[in-house]
Amino acid sequence: MSQAPRVTPMIHVPDVKAAVDWYKSIGFTVLAEHEIEGEVVFGVVSFGAGWVYFNEGGKPSNADRREVDLYVSVDDVQKAYDGMKGRVDVRSDLEETFYGSREFIIRDLNGFWITFGQDLK
Numbered sequence: 001m002s003q004a005p006r007v008t009p010m011i012h013v014p015d016v017k018a019a020v021d022w023y024k025s026i027g028f029t030v031l032a033e034h035e036i037e038g039e040v041v042f043g044v045v046s047f048g049a050g051w052v053y054f055n056e057g058g059k060p061s062n063a064d065r066r067e068v069d070l071y072v073s074v075d076d077v078q079k080a081y082d083g084m085k086g087r088v089d090v091r092s093d094l095e096e097t098f099y100g101s102r103e104f105i106i107r108d109l110n111g112f113w114i115t116f117g118q119d120l121k
Helices: 016-025 077-084
Strands: 010-012 029-036 039-047 050-055 069-073 089-096 101-107 113-119
Touching: 016 029, 016 039, 016 050, 077 089, 077 101, 077 113
Parallel strands: 010 050, 069 113
Antiparallel strands: 029 039, 039 050, 089 101, 101 113
């Protein structure tokens, strides 16, 4: 079976298990967790057709924004926003952009920004 080409980000985090669990809590699906000596060192989560890899070795950071942002396209951004507001760190409330989408931005447990957006066209 042939697979369509795609880019999948790999984010290095201090605690892979915590990252996988956090993403699961906001609606991502856990596809894989790989353990070595009882510690999760690699994980894969998906949202629709998009995947994110988490690997060990990342450093904690107090930065407001990290080196990688994720953009998640959704069919109902209002529903996504309503489901997350009050549970996660919302960096930018729901708004319409000049480029024709409606979106909001949150921070994950490691300070990476995730934008959830819906095309208005």
